[in-house]
Amino acid sequence: MKALVRMVQRHGTLSMLCAAGVLLAVPFLIRGNDYLLRIAINILLYSVLATSLNMINGYSGQFNIGQAGFYCIGAYTAAILATRYGVGFWLALPASGLIAALSSVLLGIPTARLRGIFLAICTLGFSEIVRLTILNWIEFTRGPMGIPGIPFPTFFGYEISSNFGFYFLILTIAAVTLFVCHRVLNSRIGRAWIAIREDELAAKSMGIPTTRYKIYNLAFGTFWAGAAGCFYAYLSSYVSADSFTLDEGFAILCMVLVGGPGSLIGPLVGAFFLVVLPEMFRFLAEYRLVIFGLAILVTMHVRPQGIAGGGVFAAIAPDSEEPAGKGAAS
Amino acid sequence: MSDVILETRALSKHFGGLKAVDSVDMSVREGTIHGIIGPNGAGKTTFFNLLTGLIEVTRGAVLFGGRDITGIPPERVAGIGMSRTFQNIKLFRFMTVLDNVKVGFHTRTKTGLLGAVVRNAAFRADETFVAEQGLELLDFVGLRKQAYNLAANLSYGTQRRLEIARALATDPKVLLLDEPAAGMNPSEKSEVMELIRKISSLGRTIVVIEHDMKLIMNLCDVITVLNQGLKICEGTPAEVRNDPDVISAYLGHARGA
């Protein structure tokens, strides 16, 4: 394991190419097997969701546990746009992200001054309010009946209707998510978020308007959850408020905590483990959250910074800033 | 005589019945090194907190360059040209030394979200500027070699120097230092003294709180003495040293002057 980490650190670009190769090859290897394809799709979908939450919890230190609410808003935005207004997938995707981000701003304005557990409770409450509103606003959302009949997405005239196609769709979304997050984190905006996480007062003294940046961070993170919601709506062609309970929010949170908050790789590792583990213990299906709880306990005990947290993969998380030759020269 | 750049008028802060800062008038002239001394609990840090908007002013006014800035939000202080360090070090611990300094450049750069994603010319110019100037600042405080270490892993004295570099990154006209030599050994102390002189010689005004009398007497042009929130004396080091009020304030607190 240590050797692997060192190898990855030394050959960042090469490792990325290898990972890309594997991710592109996987669907061809399991093409006939819809069960395995679905698992692969879920890993990528939850990678996006966990990454979106990690942008908030891991980088600006705002403790949000209601990410399912924003995921839900994205899914319903897409479902309504697609079934009622005939909007296509590629327009619904950014629209879902933007509506989720906008709703996070509405939540963020009154709550940005809250910290820790108080903010956590507000986000939790928000997530439930979203779900209950959808359940009860029957004229708009059809309430408990959900919204069926979301058409398949198309790509330059081709209809994406197989798991094989959806795999590449979510792989693209995940790649874009990671790319954009990586770039934003390695800019003055990302540095401002991390500074707020480390010491909000000192960040303020450096001239960062921390309240605005915290809302900004919330909006940026929830955008990707909204986009994931859009993908989910098209994938299942049906949305219902049942899919977005607090359990779902906790599951996403577990992935971030187990994988390693504050690292770009962490949530991907967390998503992988926490999608695969319940599949391996299918007979315990009802105890999914118990498995997650155990995973958190074990992680906190063995590696409190998360499996891939604490700079294990630092060289591929933020820009590896130390040029290779320079360290040797000085 | 140079102009006054920072001035307080009857500045006061009451915590309930405690007058932590009590009607303090102080004028800092541009380009000077201005010391603030006083026994523990005299109100020195509270005074800095009032200057930088971290706590609400009870009464009185703060003027910066002749402009009333009383009650300014803390995030706007860096932008007008004032920056500080903290007595209880407040670094971004799990950021690298260089990134700590880069955060200090926040108000001097402009990149938005889109620029950061596409890495346009403006973004690249900003990042080059921040990286070059940041490394130069680390050189200036003698931390270049540790640029890529985590701030949390630095020694105590080194952390204080990093805080100074981070404050300098905002390009302040006035630099406020809250006990920059606390917890340092004699050789580190003389290094910090050199550093403060160097910063001053580049034309920045410095206000420094310090308990180390040798350092303060050697360094400062003017010294203000606070005791129990009140300004009890102000003058050159020689004047302050021989002031009977100062001597009794310090003897009363069993801290030798």
Ligand SMILES: Nc1ncnc2c1ncn2[C@@H]1O[C@H](COP(=O)(O)OP(=O)(O)OP(=O)(O)O)[C@@H](O)[C@H]1O
């Ligand atoms: N937030 C606060 N609430 C209540 N009292 C406070 C607060 N901050 C400071 N004080 C009190 O105000 C007085 C002045 O404190 P301050 O920290 O300004 O002293 P100081 O001169 O910086 O002392 P030191 O040399 O020990 O750093 C002290 O009695 C302190 O207990």
Ligand SMILES: [Mg+2]
């Ligand atoms: Mg103090």
